[in-house]
Amino acid sequence: MANERALARAGYKVVTASDGEEALMIAHARIPDLILLDMLLPKLGGPEVLHALRKDPLTASIPVIVLSSLPQKNEAKLMKEGATAYFEKSKMELDQHAESLLHIVKITLE
Numbered sequence: 001m002a003n004e005r006a007l008a009r010a011g012y013k014v015v016t017a018s019d020g021e022e023a024l025m026i027a028h029a030r031i032p033d034l035i036l037l038d039m040l041l042p043k044l045g046g047p048e049v050l051h052a053l054r055k056d057p058l059t060a061s062i063p064v065i066v067l068s069s070l071p072q073k074n075e076a077k078l079m080k081e082g083a084t085a086y087f088e089k090s091k092m093e094l095d096q097h098a099e100s101l102l103h104i105v106k107i108t109l110e
Contacts, residue, residue, distance in 0.1 A: 020044025024052055027059050037083075039068040047081070054082035 004014050015030060017023035020041040027035060035053070039046030046066065053059045063084040068074065075086040 018042070020046065020049045023049050024059075027053060027062065028056065031058060032062060035062055035064045037064050037066050039066060039074075039078075047078075050078065050081055050083060 004016055007014050015026055015032065017026050021043045023035075023037070023041065024044070026032075037046050037049060041049065044052075046068070050064060050066070053062065053064060064082065066078050066083045066086045067089050068078075068086065069089045078086055
């Protein structure tokens with residue numbers, strides 16, 4: 001909730017999902033410019049959401065930034081599975097990194 005408010009205050013349009021299944025439905029219906037994906041989601045976990053996003057031609061090219069409280073050792077695996085970037089939640093304030101996140105996405109897409 002704090003991340004959503006911070007990004008909205010920074011001028012970004014934010015749509016949230018309450019669980020992994022809803023996240024996939026929203027991603028498919030809206031085709032967002034960027035997805036910030038938590039790994040610990042109800043119903044369908046973050047790794048499964050990431051896999052489903054990459055498997056679907058409509059969502060495969062959407063940049064996905066993984067936000068996780070899991071140890072950094074998972075970063076390489078998630079990047080291999082299609083994450084654009086990985087941030088450990090305990091080490092960041094999303095509002096302070098919004099521009100960096102978008103810069104990462106821009107570099108990745110070019």
